[in-house]
Amino acid sequence: DASLISDAEYDKLYHELKRIEAEHPDWVTPDSPTQRAGPKAADRFDKVRHPAPILSLANAFGADDARAWLERVTKIDDRVEKAKFVVEPKIDGLSVVLHYRDGIFAQGATRGDGEVGEDITSNLRTVRAIPLRIPVESQKSKVNDGRPSTFDLRLPDYFVIRGEAFIPIKEFEELNQKLEEAGEKTYLNPRNTAAGSLRQLDPALTASRPLTLLVYQIIHSEGGTVPTSQWEILEYLKALGFPVTDVARRFDDLESAIAYTETWDKRRDELPYEADGMVIKIDDLNLAAELGFVGKDPRGAIAFKFPAREVTTTLNDIGVAVGRTGVLTPYAMLEAVEIGGVIVERATLHNFDYIAEKDIRVGDRVLVKRAVEVIPYIIGPVVDARTGKEKTYQPPA
Known part of the structure; x- marks a missing residue:
């Protein structure tokens, strides 16, 4: 905005x-x-028990998997046959849980194991996308974006929402450029950088990172009223001042939801953040809840995964690039391979310490990842594929 x-x-x-x-x-x-800057650095993170389980999702790796999911849940409750579906991006970031009491941000935590997370309230206060107070006008409004609303926006006395914190791709690249120009180590990918930034013991370090988030779920509320439709949950959260995705859509049938999901497999480079799929949810939240769970996976939603942009190829050699400030950066010279429709012959190796930590050797079979606009990078060697002819790399003196 x-x-x-x-x-x-x-x-x-x-x-x-x-x-x-x-x-x-x-x-x-x-x-x-002024409180976004947070207090002094902590010695450790306290544990937080979530008021409701923070669940994971079962995966679908294609349209047939999604149809099989629908068939399974329809056998449990035939109301699913008439259900509507909401499709949202599956952002590759860090899942966070935000607590609000009387309209004020009171606590924030990581997902952890789904039952217990870590208290990162001070760090989350530094993320400017998170409202510290829900505006009074939002609490009383009956209108959403100029249209009559189908729900009462009276704020619950206490509610807990879930979102995904991340660093946008453009900001990640700018951050790395600044670090490179300063002669400092660059970061490998947006997801790990976001997760590491939010788990800093010093909130000032978190505040220096270009973090943001999108919210998508109310996992618990007391007092007031909240919508019972996932689509209206997104509208409700947006009306309260929270950032929500602008690519979510609601459909009358699963086939339309699948078709929309598949278009984003081809268009994912248009997203400003890393996403590894789309989530298809039954819109009726009461129905979804009544379907229950399989382990820690709710039956009312499924993650439609994009094809992986990771491939294995041979590391032919390691070159060294000299930056504008004289910083030396190693890069991989690869046997040409196609990743997501792009021919890749070079990939970043991050820095010399990374090569040593991962024990990457010339001649190795290596796993290469290309994520949206981020430069392709080496995840690591395929150790089981070694023949004994690989050579340990010696960085320039």
Whole structure:
């Protein structure tokens, strides 16, 4: 969303607020913009038990798998035959859980094992996409984007939502460029960088990373009312000021949902973030809940995975590129291979420490990944494929 004021105006108001709060410490509130910077570094993360299980999803690796899923759940409840479906992107980031009490952001945690996560509240406060307070006008509004709403937007006294935190691809590339120009180590991929950024013990480090998030689920609420349709959940969260995906769609039948999902397999490079598939959900949340679970996987949704952009090829040699500041960066010279319709002959090796840590050798069969606009990179060697002829790499002195 576009900013309502310029960065310069924001900075001026922010510093004025800091001055006032310094003079009147008792005026500082938990939702103040100054509190996004967080407190001092922690020694460790406390554990947080989630109010409801944070579930994973079963996978579908093609249209037939999705149809088989529908057939299975229809046998459990024939109301599924008339169900509508919502399709959303499956963002490759870090799942986070946000708690709000009386409209104020009170706590944030990682997913952890689905039952217990880690308290990263101070770090999440630094993510500007997360509302620290739900605006009063959103709480009272009965209108969504100028259209009459089908639900009451009275805010629950307490509610818990789930989202995915990530670093957009463009911002990730800019971050790496700045690090390279400063002669510092660059990061390997957006997902690991986002996860590592949110698990920093010092919130100031988290604040320096270009993190954002999208939310998509209310996992628990007390008081007030929330929609019982997944599509309306997205509209509801958006109306309250949360960032939600703009590529979600609702369909009257599974075949239409599958067709839409398959278009994003071809268009995934258009997404501003890494995504490894789309999620197909039964829109009726009461029906989805009544279908129950298989292990930790809800029967009411399935992850339609995109074909992997990972392939195995041979590392013919290792070259070294010299950056504008004189920084040496190794790169892989590969036996040409096609990944996602693109011929790849070179890939980044990140840095010399990475080569040593992964024990990557010239002549190895290596696993190469290409993710959206991110430069192809080596995940690691296929150790079981070694013949004994591979050569350990010696970096330049």
